[in-house]
Amino acid sequence: MPKALPKMVESAKEWAMLLNIRILNNDLYRSEYAKVLVGMNHDIQLTIINLLNEIIADNPKRFEGTANEVLSQLQGVHKNK
Numbered sequence: 001m002p003k004a005l006p007k008m009v010e011s012a013k014e015w016a017m018l019l020n021i022r023i024l025n026n027d028l029y030r031s032e033y034a035k036v037l038v039g040m041n042h043d044i045q046l047t048i049i050n051l052l053n054e055i056i057a058d059n060p061k062r063f064e065g066t067a068n069e070v071l072s073q074l075q076g077v078h079k080n081k
Contacts, residue, residue, distance in 0.1 A: 002033075002040050006047045020051055024066040034073040045074050 008016045023029045037048055052067040 002037055002044050002048065005044060005051070009047055009051060016051060017055060020048075021055060021063070024052075024055070024063055024070070030066060030069060034070045037070065038073055049074055 005016055023033050037045060040048075049071060052071055055063050056067045
């Protein structure tokens with residue numbers, strides 16, 4: 001799914017948000033998703049970062065903690081480059 005996200009966000013953003021919300025709601029999926037995203041190219045990572053920040057903005061009480069788990073993995077990658 002991560003490779004398809006940039007195009008998906010353009011044409012079906014609601015579905016991209018829904019899929020990411022479902023991933024955030026599951027401990028195992030969230031952990032594995034973060035691992036996969038670390039290996040993705042910069043454009044895909046930026047798309048995910050923007051999408052997760054939008055999810056946080058829409059419902060910070062519910063998603064700030066889980067989204068930040070994924071974001072922290074991605075931000076660690078960008079600091080090391």
